[in-house]
Amino acid sequence: MKFELHTTDPKSKARAGTIITDHGRIETPIFMPVGTVGSVKGVHQRELRDDINPDIILGNTYHLYLRPQIDILEKAGGLHKFMNWDRSILTDSGGYQVYSLSANRKIKEEGVKFKSHIDGSYHVFTPENVMEIQRSIGADIIMAFDECTPYPCDYRYAKGSMLMTHRWLDRCLAHLEKTPLKYDYDQAFFPIVQGSTYSDLRQQSAEYIANTDAFGNAIGGLSVGEPAEEMYAMTDVVCAILPEDKPRYLMGVGTPINILENIALGIDMFDCVMPTRNGRNGMLFTAHGTINIKNKKWESDFSLIDDMGMTFVDTEYSKAYLKHLFSVNELLGKQIATIHNLGFYLWLVREARKHILAGDFRVWKDKMVKQMDKRL
Template sequence: MQFDLLSQDPESKARAGKITTDHGVIETPIFMPVGTVATVKGVHQRELKNDINPDIILGNTYHLYLRPQTPILQKAGGLHKFMNWDRNILTDSGGYQVYSLSANRKIKEEGVKFKSHIDGSYHVFTPENVMEIQRTIGADIIMAFDECTPYPCDYQYAKRSMHMTHRWLDRCMQHLDKIPVTYGYDQAFFPIVQGSTYKDLRKQSAEYIANAGAVGNAIGGLSVGEPAEEMYEMTEVVTAILPEDKPRYLMGVGTPINILENIALGVDMFDCVMPTRNGRNGMLFTAHGTINIKNKKWEDDFSPIDDMGITYVDIEYSKAYLKHLFSVNEMLGRQIASIHNLGFYLWLVREARKHILAGDFNSWKNKMVKQMDKRL
């Protein structure tokens, strides 16, 4: 993997760059649609490619390990072939899912024993076997196995967890050196900064991760319930330390406003289930605010979803039609809303990139934050 830093905004830390892998170019800043179980939920690959057109999507190691299971993915020739996706894929390590299964898992130095949410069977994730699983899945970018701490989190727990995440990182890297790539193309490995919302821990972790010398770095353990201002504060601490010549990935973030504010702090990559999850529940994002399409006020509004002249995908539908689809519980409504929201998120990061390259990102960002912080 190669990262080229092309431009930085003069009034913020926002960056425009280019990541090149064996599956193509990723222009940054980038939002990665979440394809948890080998699909971006409710969106056909045709729409994903033609309407949303992301350079990269995300797969989930925990879920893919459980279903369809790694032997099936290996027989298929990896996740790209299994889901008929010829562009980039990033897989997380399962650390976040282990965090979310707090009632059904036990964390030890060796790894994590957890109970499947599907059938109650027990499984173990270690730094070593998570590397093997991600080799078999075959993503272009793979993540270190970490523990994602909850919010709020006791300082001593956060400190112990951070040091264990660092020890797990060392084990990941040692094991990864021993196992060859599976499908003939390279996999880039990103370690993950932890430390909860404690500045001194975040600083320690960022220094440890920077010293690991990986080709890219991730920031984990945020967007887990902390106030947005604490998220930004921790991101700023970490991006001041992580190398400028390598991409920075803020995991699980977030709202459109979160994304713009973190781009301004020097983050290059984002993912979140919000566009599709909120879309399935009738919340639409636009450059001028959010819409609850289920509200009665839209039933005779025949204007486009964003009636300010901005289109996010090739096919536009009226608010009245989309409200009707939700009213009759038609699955097409949830699909259109998901495609619209993903199209908006990709439009937003691409507009951010244009303004970084033009040198006026910060003023544009401030205007956009005000516009988007409305309910229409």
């Protein structure tokens, strides 16, 4: 495992780098398509690999633990082999599910007892068994077990949650040291900064996380309903503390504009369900703004979905055809929209990288934010 920082934009904090894992090179900044249960919804691995072409995708520990279950993944030789994916994978530890299952879980110092959303059965996640589960899944990058606080969140709760996340981190690290690798490649570990939208807590957490000297560092608990300005403010506070020579991952973010603004603050890695989920519901992201393809205005528009041709679907199908597919509830429509959106997100971060390397990222970013902030 290795991270190389190549350059920083002269008029912002945007960075271009490369993460090297045993499954390949990851050029940053990078967007990771979300493959929650071992599948990026509606997309074949062939299309993902050959057309969208991400260097890394994300899987989710909570969902993979419940289905197909860990013994199946171990018998397959890990998630890479199970899903026939030969590039890098990152797994979220399940901390976000702790947040999202608020009605069906109980948090204690030992860990979290939760009820399965599938069959109502009870399970327990602890820092220790989550590390073991991620060893068995076999992702290249694995995450610390944390609690993601809601927004809004009062100061006392946010502080208590952050301190427990730090104690859980210490337990994760201690257990990893005595838990051997399951497969013939390395795994990198990322702790997670918490602290809600309180600057002093974010600073305290960032300092604690930086002192672990992990391979990389993540920022959690943002993009949970807070205004974008608060997200940016917390990201700025944290990036000023996290070490420059390690990759920085902002979890669960976000819109194309969110991504560009956070790249400008020094973030290297992103994931979000927005391009796939919104695509399945008819929202397309483009360099010129967002499109609701279900609107009547597109039914006689025979121009291509996107004139920039970022994926094969953009060069083969018209807006009118895609609007028709959504009108008749044809599954192909959801697939085309998903592939387009993922292609756009990957195009966006790769263009950002080009402009960082060229030294004109800030000017390009400001232009793109203005262009994308439109409903077409």
